[in-house]
Amino acid sequence: MSGAEQLRRLPKVDRVLDHPALVELGLRRAIVHRLVVAAIERERGRVLAALELGAPLLAPVASLERIAATVRAQLDDWLSPHPRPVLNATGVLLHTNLGRAPLSTAAREAALAAAGYCELEIELDTGKRGSRLAHLSPLLACLFQAEDALVVNNGAAALLLACTALGAPTPDAAGGVALSLGQHVEIGDGFRVADMAAAGGVPIVAVGSTNRTHLRDYAAALDQPAPERVSALLWAHRSNFEQHGFVAEIELGELAKLARAHSVPLIADLGSGLVDGHDQIADPTVASYIEQGATIVSFSGDKLLGGPQAGLLAGSAAAIARCRRHPLARALRCGKLALAALHATAAAHLREGTPSLPLHTMLSANHEQLRDRALRLCAALSWPDHCVRSSFATVGGGSLPGHELASVALVPDLQSVQRSAHDAAAILRRGRIPMVGRVHAGELWLDLRTLVEVEDQVLLASLRQLS
Numbered sequence: 001m002s003g004a005e006q007l008r009r010l011p012k013v014d015r016v017l018d019h020p021a022l023v024e025l026g027l028r029r030a031i032v033h034r035l036v037v038a039a040i041e042r043e044r045g046r047v048l049a050a051l052e053l054g055a056p057l058l059a060p061v062a063s064l065e066r067i068a069a070t071v072r073a074q075l076d077d078w079l080s081p082h083p084r085p086v087l088n089a090t091g092v093l094l095h096t097n098l099g100r101a102p103l104s105t106a107a108r109e110a111a112l113a114a115a116g117y118c119e120l121e122i123e124l125d126t127g128k129r130g131s132r133l134a135h136l137s138p139l140l141a142c143l144f145q146a147e148d149a150l151v152v153n154n155g156a157a158a159l160l161l162a163c164t165a166l167g168a169p170t171p172d173a174a175g176g177v178a179l180s181l182g183q184h185v186e187i188g189d190g191f192r193v194a195d196m197a198a199a200g201g202v203p204i205v206a207v208g209s210t211n212r213t214h215l216r217d218y219a220a221a222l223d224q225p226a227p228e229r230v231s232a233l234l235w236a237h238r239s240n241f242e243q244h245g246f247v248a249e250i251e252l253g254e255l256a257k258l259a260r261a262h263s264v265p266l267i268a269d270l271g272s273g274l275v276d277g278h279d280q281i282a283d284p285t286v287a288s289y290i291e292q293g294a295t296i297v298s299f300s301g302d303k304l305l306g307g308p309q310a311g312l313l314a315g316s317a318a319a320i321a322r323c324r325r326h327p328l329a330r331a332l333r334c335g336k337l338a339l340a341a342l343h344a345t346a347a348a349h350l351r352e353g354t355p356s357l358p359l360h361t362m363l364s365a366n367h368e369q370l371r372d373r374a375l376r377l378c379a380a381l382s383w384p385d386h387c388v389r390s391s392f393a394t395v396g397g398g399s400l401p402g403h404e405l406a407s408v409a410l411v412p413d414l415q416s417v418q419r420s421a422h423d424a425a426a427i428l429r430r431g432r433i434p435m436v437g438r439v440h441a442g443e444l445w446l447d448l449r450t451l452v453e454v455e456d457q458v459l460l461a462s463l464r465q466l467s
């Protein structure tokens with residue numbers, strides 16, 4: 001068949017548009033039209049590429065039926081909810097790619113309740129305009145033992161706001177924020193703390209060296225003549241790496257004294273936002289940073305706090321007030337769904353003992369119980385006991401570098417079914433309720449610590465796909 005004949009066999013746009021599989025969806029024709037044209041163009045491109053190479057087509061020119069089915073699959077995907085829930089079998093408790101902290105039932109219900117009209121910015125007592133943080137700020141301030149607190153969209157926004165508002169030029173200083181080279185941290189997806197902090201136009205001034213930074217390095221940035229003097233100091237928690245060897249970093253408390261002596265604010269980007277000391281967690285708490293003299297601490301709502309994506313600032317009333325009044329505060333403000341979920345999460349932290357949040361249930365899951373459950377699941381699947389292995393879970397989400405939690409994993413025997421670990425991982429990911437595991441040294445590891453909140457029958461239904 002000639003090339004021209006092949007191309008003539010491509011279906012006509014209007015005929016595909018009239019296919020019942022597309023018509024029955026009742027969607028706007030212009031929307032469907034665009035997808036149909038794109039699908040036909042892709043097919044035309046495939047035919048032309050083969051013609052150019054003088055090669056035969058690997059598959060016949062797609063029929064009207066096939067093009068309609070391709071477009072229907074795309075539309076079905078758009079019409080179904082995303083992001084879909086997944087089962088986290090990675091053993092990383094705060095997995096950024098999987099939505100970090102899972103919300104508690106109370107937090108989910110609170111977000112749902114706020115989804116309609118709600119008292120977001122009205123004082124119900126007086127009928128006057130109110131603040132969306134009227135209830136949350138005092139609660140958070142109390143929780144973190146700070147004078148005041150503020151909430152924005154995420155941790156990066158909190159850092160940006162604090163650096164932009166507090167690092168602005170003053171009569172005594174040119175503006176800018178000093179940050180040790182040893183704390184120029186890169187977080188996920190190529191974003192760097194120093195770049196995010198500077199995105200509001202306040203420059204970040206690097207002080208010290210990669211491995212060693214001394215108090216005198218910060219002091220030098222503060223002792224400059226006014227046109228070169230920085231307006232604030234920044235301390236960034238090394239949330240995802242550790243340094244060993246010939247290293248020196250001054251203590252936060254020492255830096256706080258220097259900041260106070262020069263009457264400049266000390267911004268501490270903690271990242272993880274731990275509320276209370278926890279035997280499983282070696283991270284510093286927000287309150288400890290404030291006690292050591294940080295003027296303002298920035299951290300995320302969806303890391304160790306165990307709540308929704310949000311950025312929190314806790315610290316002195318004056319510093320929080322400067323942040324709150326800055327125009328960026330309006331640009332970065334947090335939506336009502338997240339605020340409602342954050343309120344419920346913060347309330348859970350007010351109670352004695354371990355907070356009843358999914359993150360804390362996973363953190364405190366007992367190793368013996370994880371093993372017993374693994375053996376039970378294996379028995380139900382008729383998998384041999386050697387599929388139960390000791391593993392290590394990690395907290396993730398930019399907290400606790402190098403810190404591991406003893407855990408238990410199911411490692412399916414894939415040799416008997418002649419599958420590679422990558423194939424098995426793909427089968428689980430593409431299941432009705434997708435499960436995401438970890439491929440390690442040619443094996444598929446499914447960690448049970450991140451699955452403690454999932455019902456047995458849900459897990460079993462997923463794992464049976466491997467048999």
Ligand SMILES: *Cc1c(COP(=O)(O)O)cnc(C)c1O
Binds near residue numbers: 154156185237238310
């Ligand atoms: C996670 C993290 C951030 C960014 O917080 P997001 O909530 O992801 O925007 C900033 N700084 C540090 C130190 C972090 O660990």
